[in-house]
Amino acid sequence: NAPHLGLIGLGTMGAALALNIAEKGNAIAVFNRTGSVTDAFMASAGALAGRLTPARTLEEFVAAITPPRSIILMVPAGPVVDDQIARLRPLLGPGDLVIDAGNANYTDTERRVRDCAGEAFDFMGIGVSGGEDGARHGPSIMAGGDAAHWQRMGPLLEAISAKYNDEPCAALMGPGGAGHFVKMVHNGIEYADMQMIAETYSVMRDGMGFAADAVADTFEAWNRGPLASYLIEISGKVARAADPITGGPMLDVILDKAGQKGTGRWTVIEAQHLAVAIPVIEAAVGARNLSARLDDRQKGARVFGAMPQSLPTGSLDTATLEQALIAGKILCYAQGFEMLARASAQFSWDLPMPAIARIWRNGCIIRSEMLNDMARALAEAPGENLIFASPFTAMLRESAAALRKTVTTATAAGIAVPALAAGLSWFDTMRTPRTPANMIQAQRDFFGAHGYERIDGKDAPHGPWGHAAAH
Numbered sequence: 001n002a003p004h005l006g007l008i009g010l011g012t013m014g015a016a017l018a019l020n021i022a023e024k025g026n027a028i029a030v031f032n033r034t035g036s037v038t039d040a041f042m043a044s045a046g047a048l049a050g051r052l053t054p055a056r057t058l059e060e061f062v063a064a065i066t067p068p069r070s071i072i073l074m075v076p077a078g079p080v081v082d083d084q085i086a087r088l089r090p091l092l093g094p095g096d097l098v099i100d101a102g103n104a105n106y107t108d109t110e111r112r113v114r115d116c117a118g119e120a121f122d123f124m125g126i127g128v129s130g131g132e133d134g135a136r137h138g139p140s141i142m143a144g145g146d147a148a149h150w151q152r153m154g155p156l157l158e159a160i161s162a163k164y165n166d167e168p169c170a171a172l173m174g175p176g177g178a179g180h181f182v183k184m185v186h187n188g189i190e191y192a193d194m195q196m197i198a199e200t201y202s203v204m205r206d207g208m209g210f211a212a213d214a215v216a217d218t219f220e221a222w223n224r225g226p227l228a229s230y231l232i233e234i235s236g237k238v239a240r241a242a243d244p245i246t247g248g249p250m251l252d253v254i255l256d257k258a259g260q261k262g263t264g265r266w267t268v269i270e271a272q273h274l275a276v277a278i279p280v281i282e283a284a285v286g287a288r289n290l291s292a293r294l295d296d297r298q299k300g301a302r303v304f305g306a307m308p309q310s311l312p313t314g315s316l317d318t319a320t321l322e323q324a325l326i327a328g329k330i331l332c333y334a335q336g337f338e339m340l341a342r343a344s345a346q347f348s349w350d351l352p353m354p355a356i357a358r359i360w361r362n363g364c365i366i367r368s369e370m371l372n373d374m375a376r377a378l379a380e381a382p383g384e385n386l387i388f389a390s391p392f393t394a395m396l397r398e399s400a401a402a403l404r405k406t407v408t409t410a411t412a413a414g415i416a417v418p419a420l421a422a423g424l425s426w427f428d429t430m431r432t433p434r435t436p437a438n439m440i441q442a443q444r445d446f447f448g449a450h451g452y453e454r455i456d457g458k459d460a461p462h463g464p465w466g467h468a469a470a471h
């Protein structure tokens with residue numbers, strides 16, 4: 001049973017993915033640049049070891065795979081991928097396919113697809129979400145490539161993916177870098193979901209004086225309602241956990257300095273390229289950046305007085321907070337899907353919007369019940385912003401007041417809620433028939449003679465600004 005499949009990179013995600021593939025009945029060759037990692041992986045494979053062919057060298061690895069070969073790369077995104085492709089290049093032949101399953105920047109994937117055009121082998125990029133557990137037992141898979149790639153890899157990717165009501169959480173997003181683009185936006189939304197949950201935690205901890213257990217109780221309760229999702233579930237578990245060293249809440253000993261590997265930042269950068277507003281995600285990325293400036297924050301507390309303060313008793317309750325988070329979440333996804341729609345049009349990708357929501361319903365980090373309704377809404381009203389689609393219009397009508405109350409009450413006490421506030425501002429702007437952008441246009445015309453349009457549609461010569469408008 002010689003494998004047609006291979007996987008390079010037996011780190012946490014690669015090892016889990018290889019075992020998942022083997023478990024679904026596939027023979028697969030595996031390779032890691034450090035041999036001891038391969039040994040440890042094989043020792044951990046148990047009964048699945050029989051389907052795994054470990055290789056010591058890249059040559060041995062490629063030779064162990066029967067052409068046409070499908071080789072999955074699970075190595076760190078960036079130059080390591082290019083390096084790996086370069087090493088494989090002389091060893092591969094016609095019909096071979098290299099599949100980058102890491103968190104590549106979609107522009108890198110586009111470049112690699114272009115560069116492979118003159119090669120014997122083919123290249124495709126797939127976004128894989130779900131962390132170690134997802135990779136092992138069923139991730140969500142956002143594939144990029146053409147129809148032939150999907151025909152070839154689709155059955156395997158569907159088989160190893162998570163399922164929602166028996167439907168595989170794997171689909172072809174579009175050509176080239178489309179899969180990695182969708183994965184990037186997934187991660188941007190992931191950042192925003194996490195940040196908004198953290199903001200409600202801050203309101204509970206700092207504003208309402210909740211101990212970690214009370215926070216855990218609240219997230220557990222929310223996980224039984226419209227917010228039911230993996231991230232709410234793990235937030236409850238995180239809040240419940242005890243520190244093995246002090247015995248106190250685990251959360252209380254974790255430094256408030258958020259890390260990031262860049263996919264959220266990329267989402268914001270690409271949103272700017274596309275001229276689409278995704279302020280909730282922007283705020284989430286900004287909040288991570290600010291969190292890292294611990295020294296400055298401590299200085300700020302000394303110089304200006306420490307924030308936050310506790311909330312006046314009874315000014316907010318968890319039911320209001322829950323509604324605020326529901327509103328924030330809808331607004332965040334409305335922005336994320338709008339960005340996807342914009343990219344789809346800009347790059348002529350024809351992204352399958354409802355399918356994106358469908359394959360996010362399980363396996364991935366942002367999996368949630370609400371995505372099921374989003375999938376339906378995007379199918380029923382393609383091209384419509386989610387806030388104008390059923391049932392989200394009604395949900396927002398119901399929850400927007402709670403979002404406003406949460407943002408204003410928290411802000412009055414100096415509790416920073418940047419993502420929730422950004423969602424609210426976006427929503428307020430989306431219901432403002434006349435924004436102050438007339439002032440921007442007048443300023444532009446004043447200092448740069450950039451012109452403007454009139455509300456009555458009449459000809460619009462430069463404004464009566466005097467000589468300043470002339471240059």
Ligand code: 6PG
Binds near residue numbers: 103129130131261264
């Ligand atoms: C996923 C995640 C994953 C990501 C981590 C860490 O969908 O499984 O998005 O791909 O790498 O969540 O991301 P940061 O280090 O940037 O927080």
